[in-house]
Amino acid sequence: MDTRPAAPVEARQDAVVAARIHQTPGRRLRRALAPLPWLAPAVALIAFVVLWPVWEMFQTSRQHINSYGFNLGNYGWTNYSTLFADPNLGSVMLRTVVWTLAIVAATMLISLALAQLLNRAFPGRRVVRWALIAPWAASVMMTAIVFRWMLDPNNGVINVFLHQIGVVKEFNGSQASWLGNPNDALIWMMVVAVFVSVPFATYALLAGLTSIPSEVYEAARIDGAGWWRTYRSITIPLLRPAMLVAVLINLMNVFNSFPIIWTMTGGGPDYQTSTSTVYMYSLKQFNIGESGALSVVNFGVVILIVLVFLRANRSTLKEG
């Protein structure tokens, strides 16, 4: 919201134009380059840790490299044609989409409710807020290993519990082997992924909720707005910037999520629980070129998500 009075802006612009008329090209260049010393470190950092690796990755994807890392020369687009002819690619990409969307959606819904709860004053709120950090602070790999053991078909605690309440009929059977069956394994891994993503999203939304001024709610109450109406017309719109940040960061994290799947199923059997990140890693063990091509594709997907997301939320982000 630009609340500055209009006149001084115009006056300043006049001054800039006047200054420009009196400048020689050399001085203008110097003026344009003046911020460079301050920007250079950041630019160098981005070039070094972002752009250069991207270029290297693209170069790698066009080389013929065997699994021992020996470069056997230029390969043109062969790695890409191998990748697109790969019978597993379609199902892996589809699974990646389902995986990402399902987890982000579930995370946001749960976090919205949790953030509302934690925004209310109740005895022990501080303890609950701290407890929520635990799954976030714990190593994802550790969490995934713990869940893998809890789902052990022979003596995992989840199976023991399900057996006691009569859901699982027999240990070691196909029903108890949750991680052996691709569909069940995916659902369990999504549960773990939601479990580790919820804390961050909740805190982001909680920060958004606390920043909504109470006067707005007061005004709504005076106008006689009901609970649902208040939530829809005040909470949600004012929460939008926080929600956008949470969704975007979650999308990236979940899309790139590796440790959960790798630890719990290794992407198997036969890549049937692999997302594109996990599949890329499996390929790397015997076909670096195809793996490189897939990482270029993955990078493209990430860029695409960001662009679509920024475009769809242009107005909101400007306000924020």
Next chain:
Amino acid sequence: MKRRLAAAAALGLSAALALSACSSSSKTGSSSSSGGQVTLHFFGADYGTAGTSNSTQIYWQDIATAFHKQNPNITVDIQTIDWNDFPAKLHTLLQAKNYPDIIEGDAPQAYAQEGIAYKASDVLSQSTLDNLIPTFAKQGDYQGVEYGIPFTTSTRALYYNTKLFKAAGIASPPTTWAELKTDAAKIAALGNSTIGYGMPLGTEEAQAESFMWMLGAGGGYVNSGGSYTINSAANLTAFNFMNTLVTAGDTEANPGTVNRATLWSDFAAGTVGMVGGSPAVVPIIQTAGKLTSSDWATAPFPGENGVVSNPLGVDDQIVALNVHNDQGAIQSFLNFAYQDTYQAQFDKEYDLLPATTSAADAQESDPIFGPFVKAIPTSSSYPVNANWSDVGTKIKQTIGAAVDGTSPSTVLGQIQQFAQSDQ
């Protein structure tokens, strides 16, 4: 002021990154010898459990320490990794150009093809070379020259739980697939989540379990000419039969996701009727303490029409890399490590079989290991094709699907296609 501080911090950070990148690249590129002091890097598989007293790290570290005492200018840096993570970790090292000097646990052919491996005769004395068991020594060949050096070996047999057999009313171990199926069904019917036949087709060693079944049908990974025959009719017969076992519930659920280590310890816990295994199952049974020595026995692996006369024989090879030009140091270390005492110590620790004739002869009359040692001369080994290492990885990652609902001809066909395209 704040911004300038941030800029300075960014500058410092990027400088640090640049510096660390330089230092790490110079480190990987450097030869490990300096000033007469040589450091050899040894990368091997862990046959025990990392962090415990039976870790192979300790076995090699003891050898390295004893060796360093005799050769003060050579230090051997030991790193061991458990079998399930071994291929990924090894390839990560190689792809980062971080070459070990000695690798234990991988086939040598691909290194020989790249020209980065020493010939066995370059790094081992003639007397040690002559002492290697011939069946396995030729597994290290690439184009007629021996590069790999067998270090430890094993043959496979069928372990069965005699207590469960008695409870299910079975008199003798199966000799054919049909008998195996009947017996497995009877044992599974005992209840208490007992597994009839344990079929480990998870990523740890799926290539071994698959090979044992292929051999039972007269198939295998390659024909006598060395061409891949992964989707041959015999191999498909084997996998179709394995599917009947899985769908009947005679095996554990979802074999494609279950590793050998899990089933071996389940067998030791007394909940598995039959499982294929190497002598390494014995210490697991003894440690678990659930089965007495009369509760289990071994028998030859059953085939389609009778026991398999050419059972799977596995040898884990050592290959020395010439990247750092440390031939002299590698040679003295390997000659030191291949002494009979160390071979015997390794076999005793892990109940595997030796790679040297002298050590094998000493074990032939052993009641438990004798039958395994005697099976060595007729055993079948993995292919020696240059791309076998890659094909093996592909098999580990995918072959389990052939018993988990995807048709065997599709799965084996894709592996065959990969094996032929990745030459």
